[in-house]
Structures are given as structure tokens and as C-alpha cells.
Amino acid sequence: MKWTKYLIQTLRENPGDAEIDSHKLMVRAGLIKKMAGGLYTYLPLGMRALRKVQQIVREEMDRAGAQEIVMPILQPAELWKESGRWESMGPNMFKVKDRASHDYALAPTAEEAVTDVIRGIVSSYRQLPCTVYQIQWKFRDEIRPRFGLMRSKEFLMKDAYSFDVSMEAADASYMAMFNAYKKVFARCGLNAVPVEADTGDIGGKFSHEFHVLADAGEDGIAACECGYAANLEKAERKVQGAECGVHAVECGEIEKISTPNAKTIEEISKFMGEEPSQFVKTLVYVADGKTILCCVPGDYEVNEIKLKHLLDVKSLELAAPAIVEETTGAAVGFAGPVGAKVPVYADSSLEGAKGMIVGGNETDVHLKNVDLARDTKIEKFADLVIVRDGDICPKCGRPMKIKRGIEVGHVFKLGRKYTDAMKGVYKTNELKEETMIMGCYGIGVSRTMQAVIEQRHDKDGIIWPASVAPFQVVIENLDADKAEVTAVADELEAKLESAGIDVIVDDRAERPGVKFKDADLIGFPVRVVVGAKGLANGGVEIKRRDQDKSQTKIVAPADAFEAIKAALA
Ligand code: ATP
Ligand code: MG
Numbered sequence: 001m002k003w004t005k006y007l008i009q010t011l012r013e014n015p016g017d018a019e020i021d022s023h024k025l026m027v028r029a030g031l032i033k034k035m036a037g038g039l040y041t042y043l044p045l046g047m048r049a050l051r052k053v054q055q056i057v058r059e060e061m062d063r064a065g066a067q068e069i070v071m072p073i074l075q076p077a078e079l080w081k082e083s084g085r086w087e088s089m090g091p092n093m094f095k096v097k098d099r100a101s102h103d104y105a106l107a108p109t110a111e112e113a114v115t116d117v118i119r120g121i122v123s124s125y126r127q128l129p130c131t132v133y134q135i136q137w138k139f140r141d142e143i144r145p146r147f148g149l150m151r152s153k154e155f156l157m158k159d160a161y162s163f164d165v166s167m168e169a170a171d172a173s174y175m176a177m178f179n180a181y182k183k184v185f186a187r188c189g190l191n192a193v194p195v196e197a198d199t200g201d202i203g204g205k206f207s208h209e210f211h212v213l214a215d216a217g218e219d220g221i222a223a224c225e226c227g228y229a230a231n232l233e234k235a236e237r238k239v240q241g242a243e244c245g246v247h248a249v250e251c252g253e254i255e256k257i258s259t260p261n262a263k264t265i266e267e268i269s270k271f272m273g274e275e276p277s278q279f280v281k282t283l284v285y286v287a288d289g290k291t292i293l294c295c296v297p298g299d300y301e302v303n304e305i306k307l308k309h310l311l312d313v314k315s316l317e318l319a320a321p322a323i324v325e326e327t328t329g330a331a332v333g334f335a336g337p338v339g340a341k342v343p344v345y346a347d348s349s350l351e352g353a354k355g356m357i358v359g360g361n362e363t364d365v366h367l368k369n370v371d372l373a374r375d376t377k378i379e380k381f382a383d384l385v386i387v388r389d390g391d392i393c394p395k396c397g398r399p400m401k402i403k404r405g406i407e408v409g410h411v412f413k414l415g416r417k418y419t420d421a422m423k424g425v426y427k428t429n430e431l432k433e434e435t436m437i438m439g440c441y442g443i444g445v446s447r448t449m450q451a452v453i454e455q456r457h458d459k460d461g462i463i464w465p466a467s468v469a470p471f472q473v474v475i476e477n478l479d480a481d482k483a484e485v486t487a488v489a490d491e492l493e494a495k496l497e498s499a500g501i502d503v504i505v506d507d508r509a510e511r512p513g514v515k516f517k518d519a520d521l522i523g524f525p526v527r528v529v530v531g532a533k534g535l536a537n538g539g540v541e542i543k544r545r546d547q548d549k550s551q552t553k554i555v556a557p558a559d560a561f562e563a564i565k566a567a568l569a
Contacts, residue, residue: 001471003506007044009033010518020216022454023148025462029522031470038145038153045522046449048470048502050156053449054135056187056467057158064180066131066160071113073137077103079112083421094139106139111418111440114161118436119424125165128426128436129173133160135445147216149446150406156446162439165426167415170437174413177441181210181409184443188452189465192408195221196230198305199412207412210443211405212451219407220386224393224400232402233305236383237391239349251355254338254375255368263333265298268366272357275299280350280358280370282335284319284327287311291319291327295337295346295358295378300385310345310382334359337376338367344376347384408448414438462523463546466568473503473564474524476515478531480507488540488557489530495561501568520545526567528560542567 009030017034018024026032031046042050058068074096080086085093086105094106107113114132122130138157145153162173178194185192190212197209209231211221222228222235230236262268269276279298284291285307292311294302308316321332327342328335336359337344350356354371372378389402418424419436428434449468456463466472473496477489489505496503504524506515512531519527529541539554542563555563 001502001504003504003508006504008518008522009043010521018148020147020150020454021457022216022450023150025453025457025521026148026450029462032148038142038151040149040152045470049452049464049468050446050449052468052470053188053445053452054156054158057135057184057443057445060180060184060187061133061158061160063183064131064176066133066162066177066180068134069117069132070134070136071107071110071117073107073139075105075107075110075113077105079116079422080105083112083115083418085112092140092142094141107136108138108140109157109440109442110134110136110159111161111414111438112422115418115422115424115438118161118163119419119422122163122424122426122436124427125429125434129162129164129169131160131162131173131177133158133441147218147450149450151218152446155444158443158445160441162441163419163424164437164439165428165434167437170413170415170439174411174439177411177439178208181411181441181443185210185212185408185448188448188468190408190448190452190455192451193221193223193229193405195223195405196228196234197410198231198233207410209405209407210409210411212408212455213403213405214451214454215404216454217404217406219405221403221405222387222391222400223403224396224398226393226396226398228393228395228400231405232386233303235387235400236394237385237387237400238394238397239351239383240392251369251371254370256360257366257368258364259366260364262364262366263331268357269298272366274357278355278357280337280346280353280356280372282337282344282359284324284335285316286319286323287316288313291323291342292379293327293335293337293340293342293344294384295344295350296385297347297349298357300347300388303384303386306382306384307345310380310384328359328361330359330361330365331363334361334363334365336361336367336370337372337378338370340376343379345384346372346378346381348381349385350378351381406447406451406454407444408451409441409443411441412439414440457523460517461521464523464525466525469502469523469525471502471504471524472568473501473526473528474519474522475503475505476512476519476527476529476531477505477507478512478515478529478534480509482532485530485532485535488535492528492530492540492557492560492564496564499561499565501564526564528564530557 011028014024015027032040135158164170192210194208197207199207220232262271276298283294324332356370360367390399393400416435424436479485543552
């Protein structure tokens with residue numbers, strides 16, 4: 001492939017809307033081009049990298065025994081209504097009508113569609129287990145599409161679905177995918193870690209996300225040396241019983257203190273000269289229409305996902321000011337558990353806490369010397385906080401670290417959620433009808449491609465691993481107007497191509513500096529320089545993108561092919 005014949009546009013300037021390095025680099029290297037918010041064209045270079053990621057995914061899925069299918073993106077509303085997700089997906093789902101006014105969804109995922117396919121084919125236990133997958137475009141009306149392909153409205157996803165006769169068999173299907181994912185990400189040159197995850201909208205029993213650790217990641221992960229790793233949505237901590245307040249000390253009677261205008265924990269702790277951990281933070285929520293209070297230590301935030309699970313409700317939101325006032329009899333900022341008129345749920349670390357300062361349920365008033373056991377009625381103590389750096393690992397007791405991660409893959413054990421709702425059944429060998437057990441497994445293919453760049457770049461550009469690079473080798477022909485130089489470059493190109501190595505020859509009449517800058521920006525793993533001057537001195541230059549200049553090798557043209565192969569290995 002010749003550069004002058006190829007659609008490449010590199011840019012010196014960062015795009016104005018790009019916040020993270022990988023997004024900037026993808027646009028500058030000419031991999032993608034923005035069409036509108038969250039919508040991108042994959043240019044030839046980007047398309048090549050995307051197809052390589054796809055191919056790795058495909059090979060590992062096939063190897064794990066999954067079978068490739070393709071289902072429609074445009075899916076009839078009826079299927080989504082069967083599971084109840086036509087409503088519950090909310091505004092995240094793009095909905096369209098055909099000319100006869102029939103409703104359709106642009107698939108954001110495909111559990112319903114695949115259950116429909118499989119229930120129409122599988123009737124006997126003999127046909128199970130069965131895992132199918134597709135690599136297909138997905139659509140989500142994200143609230144904030146951003147970071148390029150990381151969170152776009154249209155993206156390429158590999159989604160696989162397993163169907164099994166029992167929970168144990170489903171565990172085996174889950175593990176097969178789990179292990180395949182490890183191989184996929186390793187082959188893409190990514191350091192991706194599996195972390196325990198919440199099951200979100202899809203529901204089901206248990207799940208892991210695969211995260212690429214990077215500062216630009218949108219998710220927080222609690223990780224411990226012992227191997228425990230969990231998304232902050234789900235991460236637990238070990239409570240030792242003395243996290244907050246003065247558990248061990250007897251406290252006197254409750255004292256009212258005037259705290260004018262001190263509403264937030266920060267304001268009140270400054271006002272009183274006490275540590276935030278000495279306070280109880282009380283939030284008013286409306287859960288499925290009922291008002292409740294949630295108490296956590298002053299230096300922690302409520303984990304609303306945990307609270308939602310504890311209450312077993314569909315909807316949970318912070319109460320509007322009017323409801324807060326009605327519930328507490330005070331302005332927003334002074335809610336507390338003492339004398340509460342609605343059920344109070346509190347974080348486990350508050351069990352036994354004494355000497356606490358809490359909101360007084362009276363405007364501009366806080367209460368001191370609160371002994372939670374003595375002075376409050378707590379409906380239930382449970383783990384309700386977002387874990388913080390240094391919190392104790394629930395598995396081994398050592399302190400955990402909080403890291404940032406990009407979710408590139410997700411494996412769920414769904415159980416019977418969809419097969420119950422949609423009658424995905426089979427007959428056992430005793431001809432008894434049973435519901436199939438399902439699992440679902442997603443990889444964000446386009447997000448994975450960008451995650452590679454986020455994890456592998458320097459100030460000059462992308463550093464592709466050979467496995468997913470758009471071209472593995474760039475040959476810089478510095479004297480494309482000289483027949484003898486071009487002959488060497490072209491011969492090398494032909495040899496590499498016939499060995500199945502992707503190569504592009506930069507045959508532009510640009511200054512070497514410009515050509516090298518572009519090569520570094522796009523990030524071809526190996527750069528070969530062929531020029532009249534070099535050849536006169538007996539050689540071509542070979543340099544790996546991930547090594548510096550001092551490691552450049554100069555070899556005779558006849559040895560170049562082997563040297564390039566070695567550099568790629
Ligand atoms: P997120 O939490 O990042 O919104 P999700 O948990 O909603 O993602 P899943 O339903 O698990 O996503 O989808 C499977 C995979 O698809 C994700 O692991 C992610 O890699 C990818 N993905 C999801 N949403 C997007 C998006 N808007 N743009 C690009 N990739 C996405
Ligand atoms: Mg997910």
C-alpha cells in the first residue's frame with residue numbers, strides 16, 4: 001500500500017472537544033472523523049485497527065465454542081415488551097417507527113432478540129449447552145456521549161449469549177467466556193483486569209467487568225493486593241467497628257447546638273472544629289414512592305446502588321426540597337436520625353457509634369453526643385457507602401487502593417430473567433419442560449480499540465501493538481523520485497506483503513521530519529527508513545516505535561526482511 005494512494009489525514013492540532021489523550025490521538029492520526037456528537041466515521045486506518053480487534057474477538061469466541069450469528073439492529077417493540085424493557089430501558093433506547101407506525105428499537109443490546117431466536121430452535125436438552133455471538137453495531141442515547149469511541153451513541157459490540165440446562169452448566173459457560181476474555185485483551189496488548197460488578201439494568205446473579213486501568217477511566221475500582229477487585233458500584237469494605245465517632249467512650253446527654261447556615265458536612269465540621277468522621281450524614285430519599293432516611297459517616301458518600309438493592313426497589317432518588325422539609329420539619333441540610341418519622345437505614349460502620357453529631361431536624365440546629373443505639377431507631381444497618389482509598393479489603397483485611405478503569409468487557413450470569421419472561425424452555429430427558437439458564441457477555445469492540453491507545457501512547461503519538469496496528473510496518477521512502485531507492489522500498493514491501501505482514505510505504509515528497517512525525521503519530525510498530533544516503537552507506541534503518549533512536553538497527557537491504565520480522569516478534 002502506498003501512502004499517496006491512501007486516505008490519510010493527520011492533524012497537528014488537537015480537536016477542541018477531545019478531553020483524553022486517546023481521543024485526541026485517534027482524530028489527529030486520522031483513524032476516525034466526527035460526524036456529530038457521539039457519531040464517528042471510521043477512516044481507512046481506523047477501520048483496519050477495528051477489524052483486527054474484531055478478528056481477535058472472533059477467533060477467541062470460536063475457540064471457546066461460541067457460534068457466530070448476526071441479528072437485526074432494528075428490533076420489533078413486541079420483543080422488548082415481553083421482557084418489560086421497552087419501558088425500563090427509558091430514554092437510553094432509540095425508538096423508531098416504520099411507515100405503518102409499528103414501533104422498533106435500535107438495539108442497545110440483544111438479550112430479547114437472542115432469546116427469541118433460541119426459543120424457536122432449541123426444544124430439547126440435547127441441543128444444550130449453546131453459546132452464540134454476534135459482532136454488531138449497538139445504539140444508545142447516552143446522556144453524555146464523550147471521549148470519542150469510549151462513549152458514543154453508535155458503537156461496535158461483540159455480544160454473546162449462553163443457554164444451559166442448569167445453574168452449574170451455566171457456570172461452566174460463564175467461565176469459558178471469562179477465560180476467552182482474558183485472552184482477547186491480552187492479544188490486543190491490553191492490561192485488563194476482571195473486577196466484580198453490579199448487574200445493573202440487565203439484572204441477574206453475578207457478573208464481572210474487564211477494566212483497562214487508566215487515569216482517563218470513567219469507573220472507580222477498589223483493588224487489593226490479594227486480588228480482590230470490584231467496581232465502586234459494588235465494592236465492599238470490612239467494617240472494624242471503630243471507623244467513626246467515639247465508639248468506645250460513653251457519651252453524655254444529647255445537646256442541641258445552633259449551627260446557622262452550616263448545611264454541608266464540610267461547613268459544619270469547619271464551624272464546630274470537628275473531623276467529618278464525627279458526623280452522621282443523613283440523606284432523604286424517595287424509594288418507589290416512599291420516603292426514607294439513609295445515614296452514613298460524614299466522610300463517606302451513599303452508594304445508591306447498594307441502597308437500592310437493600311430496599312429492593314425499582315426507583316430511588318434524592319427527595320426534592322419540599323419533601324425534605326415535610327419529612328424533617330427543617331430546611332434542607334438539617335436532616336437527622338433522631339426522632340425520625342420515616343424508616344432510617346444506616347451504614348454498618350455506624351452500628352454502636354456514640355458521641356456523634358447529627359442534623360437536628362430543625363433549621364440551623366445540630367445535635368451533639370448522639371448515641372445511635374440509645375437515641376435512634378435504625379431499621380437496618382447494612383453496607384451503604386462508596387468505598388474509599390485505604391478502606392479494608394473484605395477478603396484479606398489489608399487496605400485497598402482506588403483506581404480508575406475503562407470497562408471494555410462485561411460478563412453476566414443472567415439466570416432465568418429473560419427465559420422466564422419470554423418462555424425460553426426445553427424438554428428434559430424425562431420430557432419435563434424446564435427454563436433455560438442464560439448468560440450474556442459483551443465486549444465493546446470500538447471502545448477496546450481506543451483503550452489500547454489510552455494505555456499505549458507517548459507524547460508523540462500512538463504505540464500500537466503489532467496485533468492490532470493498522471499497518472505493522474511503515475517504509476519511509478525518503479527519495480521516492482529516485483528509481484534505485486524506490487526499487488529497494490518496493491521490493492521490501494512486496495516481500496513483507498507476501499509474508500502476510502501489513503505494510504505501508506510512505507512515498508510522499510515530504511521532508512523526512514514531517515514523515516517521521518506522522519509515523520510516530522499513527523504509531524506503526526516498526527519503521528523502516530530507505531533513502532539514497534543510507535543506501536550509499538550500505539543500509540536501511542529499522543526502528544521499533546516503542547524503542548528510542550539509540551536502538552535503531554542499520555542492516556543491508558538483503559537482510560532487512562528478517563530484521564523486520566524479528567523486530568515485530
Ligand atoms: P458503561 O457502564 O460504560 O455505560 P455498560 O455497562 O452500560 O457500559 P454493557 O451493557 O455492559 O455496557 O455493554 C457491553 C460493553 O459495551 C461494555 O463493556 C463497553 O465496553 C461497551 N459499551 C457500552 N456502552 C458503550 C458506548 N456508549 N460506547 C462505546 N462502548 C460502549
Ligand atoms: Mg457493563
